[in-house]
Amino acid sequence: MRNKRMFAALLATTLAACTVLTGCGASAQKAGDGASGEAGKSAGAGGKFTIFQSKTEIMDQLNQLAKDYQEETGVEIEVWETSGDNYYKDLKTGISTESGPVLFSLAPGSESIEMADYLEDVGDLSFMGKIKDELKDTVDGKVVGVPYTIEGFGLVYDSDLVDVSKLNSTDALINYLKEAKGQGVNGLGLSQEDYFLIAHIFNTPFAVQDDPDAFLQQVINGEVRLNDNEAFQEFGKLMEAIRENCTNPVDVTYDNNCGDFATGKTAMIHQGNWAYGMFKDYDVKFDMGVAPVPIKGNSKVAVSVPAAWYINVDASDEEKAMAKDFLEWLYTSEKGTDYLMNQFGFVPVVDGMTSENLDPLSKSISDATAKGTIPWVMSNWPAGIITTSLSPITQEFFTDPSMTGEELINKLNEAFVNAK
Numbered sequence: 001m002r003n004k005r006m007f008a009a010l011l012a013t014t015l016a017a018c019t020v021l022t023g024c025g026a027s028a029q030k031a032g033d034g035a036s037g038e039a040g041k042s043a044g045a046g047g048k049f050t051i052f053q054s055k056t057e058i059m060d061q062l063n064q065l066a067k068d069y070q071e072e073t074g075v076e077i078e079v080w081e082t083s084g085d086n087y088y089k090d091l092k093t094g095i096s097t098e099s100g101p102v103l104f105s106l107a108p109g110s111e112s113i114e115m116a117d118y119l120e121d122v123g124d125l126s127f128m129g130k131i132k133d134e135l136k137d138t139v140d141g142k143v144v145g146v147p148y149t150i151e152g153f154g155l156v157y158d159s160d161l162v163d164v165s166k167l168n169s170t171d172a173l174i175n176y177l178k179e180a181k182g183q184g185v186n187g188l189g190l191s192q193e194d195y196f197l198i199a200h201i202f203n204t205p206f207a208v209q210d211d212p213d214a215f216l217q218q219v220i221n222g223e224v225r226l227n228d229n230e231a232f233q234e235f236g237k238l239m240e241a242i243r244e245n246c247t248n249p250v251d252v253t254y255d256n257n258c259g260d261f262a263t264g265k266t267a268m269i270h271q272g273n274w275a276y277g278m279f280k281d282y283d284v285k286f287d288m289g290v291a292p293v294p295i296k297g298n299s300k301v302a303v304s305v306p307a308a309w310y311i312n313v314d315a316s317d318e319e320k321a322m323a324k325d326f327l328e329w330l331y332t333s334e335k336g337t338d339y340l341m342n343q344f345g346f347v348p349v350v351d352g353m354t355s356e357n358l359d360p361l362s363k364s365i366s367d368a369t370a371k372g373t374i375p376w377v378m379s380n381w382p383a384g385i386i387t388t389s390l391s392p393i394t395q396e397f398f399t400d401p402s403m404t405g406e407e408l409i410n411k412l413n414e415a416f417v418n419a420k
Contacts, residue, residue: 049075061339095118100312103327125146152290187245187267207375231296247266258279273364301368342357382419396411
């Protein structure tokens with residue numbers, strides 16, 4: 001059996017072990033005919049495997065589930081914790097050791113491609129045929145990732161303060177920001193964290209290209225310049241308008257940004273459906289949803305799979321079998337799907353799995369998905385570029401009023417070229 005202490009030592013103090021999983025609540029819709037699932041294969045068999053995953057907001061619920069799973073199957077699950085910002089670094093540190101985790105999460109795209117040599121083929125799981133191909137993570141011709149959920153981001157809006165149906169162009173959005181400032185309202189809130197400052201909003205001008213991934217590669221190769229492209233020209237003007245008319249995001253934390261929105265001080269924040277959990281401590285009366293960033297008339301929100309489950313190809317055959325049995329149970333049993341839908345609040349990814357408990361933002365994302373979406377091109381940006389380059393450049397822009405939007409785009413362009 002793999003030694004958890006050895007792995008923890010490699011990760012220093014950032015990795016804390018949790019004990020086992022406890023129970024899950026009320027009912028959820030079954031995902032399919034195998035609702036009592038494959039879990040019975042392990043019942044009473046004993047054994048133990050480890051989980052290491054990145055979504056810190058579900059850690060309590062994940063720790064609650066393992067005890068139920070052990071009671072039902074006899075298999076113990078040990079859940080390891082780390083902070084979200086350190087997760088990928090910690091995973092890379094320990095995955096190649098004998099003590100690496102058995103089941104773990106990655107962001108599909110550049111992360112899973114970089115880690116391809118460590119990923120087991122999971123295409124034989126019974127429910128994978130009920131997941132759309134574009135949601136599965138396929139690397140080197142094999143299905144390696146089981147999606148957690150879908151998430152989406154865009155302009156999270158207060159319908160009492162803004163009519164998003166009128167925000168159908170970049171100019172219309174900029175004009176609204178000016179009007180909101182005149183009314184003493186922060187029209188659009190960003191926050192200081194790397195993804196919320198630049199990564200998510202900068203995804204849009206890439207995503208509206210005819211072939212986003214091909215365009216990205218041309219940028220990285222130095223074959224095209226961002227400032228020669230209309231979408232990025234509009235993005236530069238939008239960033240200037242945010243700096244001129246809105247609260248400076250380098251002074252705003254994620255918590256405060258969400259709090260200002262919940263209390264009506266901010267009309268819109270650029271966020272995703274995950275942010276709804278931040279509003280539980282506020283008496284929110286208004287209706288909300290997620291609207292597109294209308295660069296080049298874009299009418300779609302960005303939706304993708306934020307994380308997926310992966311199995312360590314170097315784990316023992318017994319451990320890999322236990323991890324697959326767990327995933328079968330999680331995605332097909334009544335208790336497992338209740339965990340996904342009600343305890344985690346995930347948007348269903350398996351055909352036939354439904355949830356009647358989606359919060360307003362998740363429902364907005366689910367509805368948007370049915371109408372068509374734009375991709376998370378940022379998943380294919382060079383690994384690490386957001387934190388090491390894009391965020392510092394954007395911080396400089398928001399603290400130096402002499403830097404133009406055009407200069408911001410040029411600096412961001414160079415970051416992609418240098419990342420090659």
